[in-house]
Amino acid sequence: MPPIETGADATVRLRITEIFASLQGESSRVGLPTVFVRLTGCPLRCTWCDTAYAFSGGSPRSVDDILAEVARHGLRHVCVTGGEPLAQKGCPALLTALCDAGHSVSLETSGALDIGGVDARVSRIMDLKAPGSGEAAKNRYANLALLNAHDELKIVLADAADYEWAKRQIAEHALAERCPVLLSPVAGSLAPAELAGWIVRDRLPVRFQLQLHKILWDDARGR
Numbered sequence: 001m002p003p004i005e006t007g008a009d010a011t012v013r014l015r016i017t018e019i020f021a022s023l024q025g026e027s028s029r030v031g032l033p034t035v036f037v038r039l040t041g042c043p044l045r046c047t048w049c050d051t052a053y054a055f056s057g058g059s060p061r062s063v064d065d066i067l068a069e070v071a072r073h074g075l076r077h078v079c080v081t082g083g084e085p086l087a088q089k090g091c092p093a094l095l096t097a098l099c100d101a102g103h104s105v106s107l108e109t110s111g112a113l114d115i116g117g118v119d120a121r122v123s124r125i126m127d128l129k130a131p132g133s134g135e136a137a138k139n140r141y142a143n144l145a146l147l148n149a150h151d152e153l154k155i156v157l158a159d160a161a162d163y164e165w166a167k168r169q170i171a172e173h174a175l176a177e178r179c180p181v182l183l184s185p186v187a188g189s190l191a192p193a194e195l196a197g198w199i200v201r202d203r204l205p206v207r208f209q210l211q212l213h214k215i216l217w218d219d220a221r222g223r
């Protein structure tokens with residue numbers, strides 16, 4: 001296949017753990033066939049992290065090389081994930097190049113790093129870390145003011161204390177007025193039906209979600 005002319009800076013290289021096609025497992029894009037680009041490395045260590053294999057390793061690749069592999073999958077939707085993608089300084093350039101290539105692009109980010117430099121065409125799916133993650137002190141609260149209706153805020157909950165914390169955050173920061181808010185239970189820690197019941201009981205202005213890829217494939221790598 002001839003190289004794709006993207007205008008991307010040929011000197012920008014990113015460390016990549018894997019690129020694969022699957023169904024989007026989370027967010028309002030759930031169920032859409034999507035190419036995932038998983039960047040290596042993360043400065044956080046959430047207690048319930050399910051992608052620790054992306055903390056290290058990977059291979060350095062140019063933006064054009066990544067674009068070419070994404071193109072081979074023949075899908076419009078692309079999700080840049082990790083690890084924490086924004087921990088690599090070339091990530092914003094990759095996101096812009098993917099948009100320029102005509103993809104509909106989402107970014108999954110921990111919420112610990114500045115999201116301000118991300119191309120406005122990208123839908124930012126940003127975490128707010130609850131105390132049960134062990135990483136709530138890393139939340140970069142200045143990011144909340146940058147979220148808009150094109151983005152989504154995700155809070156993963158390990159227990160009832162996390163749920164009460166999330167309720168306070170939603171109220172104090174008017175989160176549901178900024179963008180869709182997604183609440184997810186930690187698999188094996190909080191029963192999905194229990195969280196669903198609390199949300200209905202409290203009439204919380206959020207969307208409940210389960211991770212589709214875990215239901216379908218039991219969290220197998222590359223699915």
Ligand code: SF4
Binds near residue numbers: 043044048051052
């Ligand atoms: S931010 Fe994401 S990749 Fe990093 S430790 Fe937490 S869950 Fe894992």
